[in-house]
Amino acid sequence: MSRNENDPLFPNGKDDYEGEDYDVSQLEEHSHRPPQLVTQPRRYKDGTSIDWLYEEAAERERRRQIHTLHGLRGLLTLVSNSAQMWMVIVATGIGIGVIGAWLDVLVRWLGDIREGRCDRGIFYNQPVCCSGLDSGEICTSWQTWSEYLNVTSILGQSLLQSLIYVALAVVFSGSAAILVKTYAPYAFHTGIPEIKAILGGYVLDAFLSAWTLLIKSLGLALAVSSGLSLGKEGPLVHVSCCMARLLSKLFRQLRQNEAQKRRILAAAAAAGVSVAFGSPLGGVLFGLEELDTLSGETDVMWRGFVISVIAAVSLQYIDPFGTKKLVLFGVSSVTDDVWRAFELIPWITLGVIGGALGSLLIKLNVRFAVYRRNSALYQWPVLEVIGVSAITAAVSYLVVFLRVQSSELVANLFVECEPSRPDYHGLCNPTALWRNVFLLVLTALTKVFFTAWSFGMMVPAGIFLPTIAIGACLGRAVGLVTQDLHRAYSDAWIFSACPSEQTIPCVSPGFYSVIGAAAMLGGVTRMTISLVVIMFELTGALSHVLPIMVSVMTAKWVGEAFGKEGIYPQWIALRNYPWIPPHEYRDRDGRLTTASVMCPVSQLVVIEGTKTTLGHLEQLVRSYDFNGFPVVQEEIFLGLVGREKLRLALEQLLSERSPTELAQECTFINTYAMSEPDLIDLSSLMEVSVLELRTEVPLELVVNTIQKMNLRQILFTQQGKLMGLITKSDIVDLLTVHLPHRAALADFVENRRG
């Protein structure tokens, strides 16, 4: 606390603001320092939060300066300025489309190689190896490993196949883990929690490096094809953001401004989802709903839309699966595309199961993650990955539905039984009903366990696909049971809406799979609209959008009964990122007030603005690493001075002077400096964008203001006097205080004040 009670009360500070145009450079002219201090881009350390208002102001200033340029130069600058943003958008869209396609091909090949090889060359995957055959012809080019090595005994064949299957799983996952651990630790996990935090203003530049891009792509292919229970969807969003970040480094306007950087990232995230699911609309909506950054900013939404389209077009052009379609898991409906009211019962049941099991999966995953950090496993991440993948592979080899890759399983569960199609492992055999149901439930439960464990290990891992697979198994099981009930009691009144001819199937178990998948995803991610859009872009089941909506609705309701947060906010809390959930804060019992959350002025480090010394300021900057210091005159609040700005100014001022001049006096009041020429005028160091509220203001409004305006702090004044301060960190603490494992995996310790 530095107060000089003897300073004059009221300088006549009127003529420095009235009718004066706001202009950073003009403000600078008043001061003793060169102007580059403000126009210089502000640097943030990893682990801090950006100052949105500052970044937005800097961007506006840059844009305004472009508009002041005249003639050809002005026009060219203007054009190149908007062209740069769009170039990054287009290049990222194309790039992520290419990477997505390349990943599909790589994963497919690596997965196939675990079972056999092509005699036309090892680099062919099974479909390519067997292409060009007439239907019905048997593919002889593709050989299992036992065929290739001429093992004839059945026991020998099984042993050899399973050994290679497990061994390659271990090799793949192990190399993924080593790559991640050695070259890019931030390439582990899904990346979506980090992206949410970054888009909210968190600074974590290491997370979006070129190494991360490379390792995450490569590791992802290895991890997915090792058969670990994880998907590639979330990580693709991360990869897409890395790529956008790299490309935007080419242009100064995008490199230097943190707000612009985040706008590009928000659009790139949409492209990631677009490619991951072949779902351009779903991508935009994912950005809108889950990342919550596009809202309000129509420009960003629009760019997300464009980048999504470009990414999807690139993917479709490359066409990695050779289907010429974006729809990944096409649903073939053999029924008349009409659903009956009684089906709402199994569908709502699936919603309930999805909500409950999703919450269980979240809880298990958090528990496992905390256990991992606190146990010996934390020291041996690669060993853990190898062990888990060996166990996963061994167990998976035993259960027929687990053995194939999740995407293949899902694709087969989504389609209906048709005479023209080969029966997938006896799924369509009505006499094997209970065996199928048992196998499906077993598969689902095993996957819940493995997913809860694997999601968080030292490999790139997405949670979408495993969740879809779990839901699809359960959905199919419920569908099979419903179908059997209909077969057995087709005359019951509840089935009266079914067509009377027994030949027309009434219940489509494949579609129940889709419902189950949607419900399970709803339970885990708590998304709603974007989820529905992704599901039907994924399946093409547009006619069944209502049942999907109903089940997602139920899943969300049931899930929220077990805890409001989905898996991503849970991980954000685990890692203690300063991210504020978008939903409305409600202080139910009214115990907390703004005054009780606020850091009162008596505990703040404030600067007496009338007169102080450079030495004192220098000491403040050295002693505290708060983001800024409030400046007061008596108790009247004058403004806020940012720590970084102050540090730079002091550095310059003190380097010009001899060290003995630490006693040189300075002031933050402009008019005061004019009347006393000895004083150095620091008034232009104060932030212009400072929000003040009264202390009686409801806490909910404070939270809401910080949420919506992306503020780092709000100052509280009463009759002009400074009363206290609330920072973003205070709000994050307030909103995450109910989560049990908060900050259990934190890397950075946040500055709590200032």
Add this chain to the structure above:
Amino acid sequence: MSRNENDPLFPNGKDDYEGEDYDVSQLEEHSHRPPQLVTQPRRYKDGTSIDWLYEEAAERERRRQIHTLHGLRGLLTLVSNSAQMWMVIVATGIGIGVIGAWLDVLVRWLGDIREGRCDRGIFYNQPVCCSGLDSGEICTSWQTWSEYLNVTSILGQSLLQSLIYVALAVVFSGSAAILVKTYAPYAFHTGIPEIKAILGGYVLDAFLSAWTLLIKSLGLALAVSSGLSLGKEGPLVHVSCCMARLLSKLFRQLRQNEAQKRRILAAAAAAGVSVAFGSPLGGVLFGLEELDTLSGETDVMWRGFVISVIAAVSLQYIDPFGTKKLVLFGVSSVTDDVWRAFELIPWITLGVIGGALGSLLIKLNVRFAVYRRNSALYQWPVLEVIGVSAITAAVSYLVVFLRVQSSELVANLFVECEPSRPDYHGLCNPTALWRNVFLLVLTALTKVFFTAWSFGMMVPAGIFLPTIAIGACLGRAVGLVTQDLHRAYSDAWIFSACPSEQTIPCVSPGFYSVIGAAAMLGGVTRMTISLVVIMFELTGALSHVLPIMVSVMTAKWVGEAFGKEGIYPQWIALRNYPWIPPHEYRDRDGRLTTASVMCPVSQLVVIEGTKTTLGHLEQLVRSYDFNGFPVVQEEIFLGLVGREKLRLALEQLLSERSPTELAQECTFINTYAMSEPDLIDLSSLMEVSVLELRTEVPLELVVNTIQKMNLRQILFTQQGKLMGLITKSDIVDLLTVHLPHRAALADFVENRRG
């Protein structure tokens, strides 16, 4: 201006805020007035804006009071509290589903009756009348009017048919206009601009009355079936909102709180779109993108999702068209669902046409609306409707594509030519190419003119369907030309991607229609994502989502070159509603600053807070109708006192006293009142949620803060001193100043200050 320069400078006002819990009732206890003054719902006159912060605070306080109730009563209140909201949601969803279905049936019947009647009874429409026939059998039950009246000569038939056609058009539209003019003037037009404004905080209770609901539904059916170039989509949103408003009147929490009321309305609007297009997802996204109210508020988005599903399920259950599908204009694809790169050329062309023609339509419509208001037509709205519908009917009867209802035209343009399907007016005849193209373009241009005129007359009118019809005609024309080019030059390299067999069609003109419709809608409404979703929920053309996105993208770009605003913001500006566009404000040339937009303190009516008289306050309230008055002490800003709150308090205080006590002194400083017991303490009248900024703050941030926080005003202080004020109206003026016809159709004159 009321300043008393002799008042003491600094009262020690510390102990009335520090650590004190914020509690409305507690604050009340300090004062001389009974507490109901604050807990009473605030009333707003039509034409004003609500105080969001106040309403939110009131709602939070209500919720908090419920949570303080204990035992069974507390539980019951809690349950009934959330049940009420959901009951309104469910009932509105079902209600609008029923109304939508009923409207479909009514419009169909009224439309058919213009051409003939059913001999099984006049109340059958054509499809019902002809149902139950085997395919190929000719429907004899349905008779044209000339058949019914046994007119045999061809001339007589034509004359009679056209006469009845025109006469009934006049009767229908005339009665619609009379109904609207007599009973519910607010039932005219689409209603979406008003809903946007209301959701933003505008007060217009007459707009959502029971009469409006009834007249709009009825008038809509009459207007649409009269063949005027208008649709029922926008008005259905209005009807849905009316219904939600009526149902929410049943419950006090929804009736009394303006913020809660708007949350229900936002959800209801989604249901309207859901039913209008059979597009539940599109409804939610429409709310998100066009109404821009759901953003940020996950609760509202979620309710919109639920209500959309319920409305769509109800509509599907009633199944007015007997198709058992929600998809209105099903697209049948005869091609292999794959599109070729060369097709991007015609599609982007369609995007350009849609963007340009859409802008033209907007411009024409605004011109016509302004002309109507300033000409003699304004006195004779019913006559205008009758005249225009007679002309429309007469012209429409001559052009084969105009004669049918727009929905029928669109449905036929969207389907492909197939041998199994009857050829629609020779559209599939390749030899009649140029006749078809001419007819389609003629239809489109006629419709542009008629739509531009009709949208704004004294009848309920939506712009979606006519726009879709215009776009579909142009799309089909472009498709036909492309198809012909392919036929003629099938060996050209540009068509090399087409299948080599001539029997497989390469170009699908029906799908070009869909693209054209999407582009045109994009040009007129400037929606993007919601538009794409609506288009493919409307057509089921999920596999072609990319081309639709590309054309909408192009249309938006081209459209924005002619002006940023879509048709709804233009109408909002025409009617001068205080609505702030959601997009970011950019002051390109930097001429405007906060200080130049701000109303400086010298022009404000301020209250000297230290000591004033009841008489003076009473005179202020009587003389000015600003929303509030700033209270200052010397120049230091103390707070803002709302006019309504002040008026009520004064009423009560003065009614207790004799009129001579107008000289009774009062103060707004709590501690001051304590030391001088004669003074009446009015400090609790001051608003708690007041936002203060510095005057140097960039104007963009001011606009952004008012946008995001839904503020009515921002106060500017400097070192505690009040400098000025910017209100929502100032910002609306700032953002609409470039629109030429701003306020040309305004009903209310806004308060400019306070």
